[in-house]
Amino acid sequence: MWLKNTGKEIRRTFRLLRIFAAQHLKKLMEYKIDFITGAVAFLVDQVVNLTFLTIIFGNVAHLQGWSYYEMLFIYGFSLFPKGIDHLFCDNLWNVGYWIIRKGEFDKYLTRPINPLLTVTVEVFQVDAFGELVVGIALMLLSVSHLSLPFVWYDIPLALIAVLFGTLIYTSLKIIFASIAFWVKQSGHLVEMVYNMNGFSQYPTRIYSSVVRNAVTYVIPFAFTAFYPASYLLRHESPLFCIGGTVAAGSVLFAVGLLIWNKGLTAYESAGS
Amino acid sequence: MKKFLKTYLPFTRAGMQSATAYRVNFLAWFMGDIMYCLVMYYVWRAVFASSGQSSFNGFTMTDMTVFLFISNITRYITESDGSYDVGEEIRDGNIAMRLIKPVSFDMTFLFTELGFKILTFLMIFVPMVIGVEIYKSIAFGKVMFHIGTFAAYMLSLVMSYLFSFYMNVCFGFMAFFLKNLWGFNMLKGSILRFVSGAVIPLALLPDTLRQVLEWLPFSTQVYTPAMIYMEKYVGWELAFRLGIQALWVTGFCLLSQLILSAAMRHVTVQGG
Numbered sequence: 124m125w126l127k128n129t130g131k132e133i134r135r136t137f138r139l140l141r142i143f144a145a146q147h148l149k150k151l152m153e154y155k156i157d158f159i160t161g162a163v164a165f166l167v168d169q170v171v172n173l174t175f176l177t178i179i180f181g182n183v184a185h186l187q188g189w190s191y192y193e194m195l196f197i198y199g200f201s202l203f204p205k206g207i208d209h210l211f212c213d214n215l216w217n218v219g220y221w222i223i224r225k226g227e228f229d230k231y232l233t234r235p236i237n238p239l240l241t242v243t244v245e246v247f248q249v250d251a252f253g254e255l256v257v258g259i260a261l262m263l264l265s266v267s268h269l270s271l272p273f274v275w276y277d278i279p280l281a282l283i284a285v286l287f288g289t290l291i292y293t294s295l296k297i298i299f300a301s302i303a304f305w306v307k308q309s310g311h312l313v314e315m316v317y318n319m320n321g322f323s324q325y326p327t328r329i330y331s332s333v334v335r336n337a338v339t340y341v342i343p344f345a346f347t348a349f350y351p352a353s354y355l356l357r358h359e360s361p362l363f364c365i366g367g368t369v370a371a372g373s374v375l376f377a378v379g380l381l382i383w384n385k386g387l388t389a390y391e392s393a394g395s
Numbered sequence: 396m397k398k399f400l401k402t403y404l405p406f407t408r409a410g411m412q413s414a415t416a417y418r419v420n421f422l423a424w425f426m427g428d429i430m431y432c433l434v435m436y437y438v439w440r441a442v443f444a445s446s447g448q449s450s451f452n453g454f455t456m457t458d459m460t461v462f463l464f465i466s467n468i469t470r471y472i473t474e475s476d477g478s479y480d481v482g483e484e485i486r487d488g489n490i491a492m493r494l495i496k497p498v499s500f501d502m503t504f505l506f507t508e509l510g511f512k513i514l515t516f517l518m519i520f521v522p523m524v525i526g527v528e529i530y531k532s533i534a535f536g537k538v539m540f541h542i543g544t545f546a547a548y549m550l551s552l553v554m555s556y557l558f559s560f561y562m563n564v565c566f567g568f569m570a571f572f573l574k575n576l577w578g579f580n581m582l583k584g585s586i587l588r589f590v591s592g593a594v595i596p597l598a599l600l601p602d603t604l605r606q607v608l609e610w611l612p613f614s615t616q617v618y619t620p621a622m623i624y625m626e627k628y629v630g631w632e633l634a635f636r637l638g639i640q641a642l643w644v645t646g647f648c649l650l651s652q653l654i655l656s657a658a659m660r661h662v663t664v665q666g667g
Contacts, residue, residue: 161578168585175594179438181601183446186438250578311423318427321434329441334433 139236140244147247158249165209165253169202173257189326192268193356199261200355201324201348204288206254212293213248219300220310226393239297239383272358280365284351287372291347292320294375297383304386316342323348343371402498403506410510418518425519428471432463439463452598457534458625461527462596466621468523470593472515473556473616477504478583481567482576500655501564512556544626547633551620554640559616561647568658592618598627612643 151158176198180191189197214222222228222242231238271277299316302309323344327335338345346368354364414421439459449455454462481504484490493500531539566583588594590613597605597618608614619636622628628636 157578160582164578164582164585167582171585171589171594174589178595178600179442182448182451182599183442186445187441311420315423315426315430318430321431325434325438325441329437331437334437 136236136240143244144247147249151249161248161250162253162256165250166257167253169254169257173198173261187326187328190269192265194325195261196265196269196356197326197348197352198324199258199265200285200352201320202254202258202261203285204292204347205320206251206258207285207289208292208296209248209251209254211247212243212296213251214242214246215293215296215300216310216313217246218242219296219303219313220308223303223390224307224393228390229392232387232390238387239380269356271356277355280361281351281355284354284365284368287368288347288351290372290376291343291368292317294372294379295342297379298375301379301382301386304390320344320347325349326353339367343367343375346371403502406503406506407510407513410507411514412510414511414514418514421515421518425471428467432467435463436460452596453627454596454598457531459596460534461531461625462621464523464527465624466593466596466617468520469552469555469620469624470588470591470617472512472520473552473559473620475508475556475560475563477508477560477563478566478569479576479580480504481564482569485568486576494659501561501651504564505560508560541626544624547637548620548624551623551637551640554637554644555616555620558612558640558644558647561644561651562612564651565647565654568654587613587616590614591616592621596621612647615640615643 173195176194177191179186180194184190186194218228228238228242231241234241295316296313299309299313302312319338319342322330322334322338327339327345327349330338335345339350350364351368353359354361440456443449443456443459450458481490484493493503528538528540569579590608590611592608592614597608597614600608609618615636619628619640623633623636
């Protein structure tokens with residue numbers, strides 16, 4: 124009985140997701156220029172960072188043992204979890220910035236679907252295509268210049284790493300956006316934590332031990348890019364590199380759901 | 396002059412009050428910038444270690460560290476939201492309320508933003524500069540602070556802010572043609588970050604690119620003040636660079652007035 128109901132529930136959720144997606148596509152066709160501006164903006168942002176990387180490698184042959192194309196691979200990999208989270212979960216920023224503060228969260232509570240799911244799928248942020256396109260281009264470019272120690276199961280492992288890497292981004296956003304349930308506004312906190320993702324794109328060996336431990340065990344952004352990429356590039360410990368990503372993503376997601384659900388009970392609407 | 400100040404200082408006071416209300420946001424945004432500086436610091440440290448060289452085009456690791464933090468605080472304090480604010484007001488029609496009052500359109504924006512800048516100056520700029528000076532004293536083994544250099548830097552900083560303000564007013568009028576202001580501003584931001592010399596010292600770029608960027612006005616926003624602070628520009632070169640800055644400020648000020656008067660004839664505001 125319980126199983127039957129869950130099945131029904133999941134089917135209903137997917138039907139709703141399809142309806143939401145259709146709405147987004149209609150909006151996309153309506154505002155073509157907006158879509159292009161946003162996507163180009165994120166694309167150019169990546170190009171600026173890559174120019175920096177290229178100029179650096181004009182001066183050195185390797186960075187702590189990592190070659191230019193290996194760095195491009197790590198950078199490209201980092202854009203997948205980042206971009207996918209950006210594409211599907213962008214509205215979590217607004218939860219932290221104003222949805223709760225203005226009392227607009229009420230509407231999600233009155234709907235017969237999970238509020239976290241609804242608020243998340245409400246925005247389909249096409250700007251993220253800017254990041255994803257650069258990510259794909261970098262992967263193709265770097266792989267053609269490297270000889271990877273490739274075995275067939277690297278593909279499913281890479282997909283798993285992207286999935287759980289995305290979950291790291293999303294869960295951190297859920298955790299820090301949830302704080303707004305108590306303090307009304309926490310967008311700047313989300314921003315502060317989110318900005319630490321810059322640490323994910325470089326070999327962790329370049330950092331001091333405090334920073335290295337922080338980006339590995341506290342705000343584990345290193346598991347969204349550097350660690351999984353170093354498995355794919357050099358087959359370094361899959362247990363740590365891929366397993367760590369899965370563990371970090373799962374733990375953070377569990378913590379995120381816990382805090383979010385606690386926050387829902389603490390939510391009180393705005394006065395007017 | 397007295398009447399001028401009496402008219403516009405209340406705008407500054409209002410700006411300061413709203414800045415005080417959002418001070419936590421400022422700190423959080425700035426923390427994001429600090430994270431970025433930290434990542435760059437480690438990357439440069441690894442570059443210096445991997446190359447075995449002690450300087451690149453006259454930049455030692457100590458120079459690089461000072462440049463990173465000073466260029467970032469310079470960018471942070473001279474950044475202007477003018478383009479976003481002007482754009483938003485054109486879109487929602489609030490610009491009409493500004494136009495019917497006996498005050499100058501751009502001065503109201505300037506003086507309001509000044510309020511924000513005073514608070515940023517006290518809360519973020521002063522502690523940062525003290526931090527950098529302490530770092531320099533430790534690195535060089537003696538106090539390196541020169542009041543003359545600092546005065547030149549402050550003069551350069553004021554011009555850099557005015558330049559950025561008027562340039563942004565010019566950009567703000569793009570709102571007539573664009574809907575996605577957010578995307579457009581992000582696009583502008585990432586390009587500016589690079590061409591203003593905030594990402595990488597222009598001295599480290601390939602020659603042609605460096606010369607182009609040095610002659611473009613945008614490098615006067617970050618690169619010129621930072622180089623003055625670091626005493627890389629002295630004597631006649633210092634006077635020359637300050638003169639160039641003054642020219643660009645005047646140029647963009649005039650351009651913004653031209654665009655303003657042309658645009659005012661075309662503003663149509665719907666409804667009330």
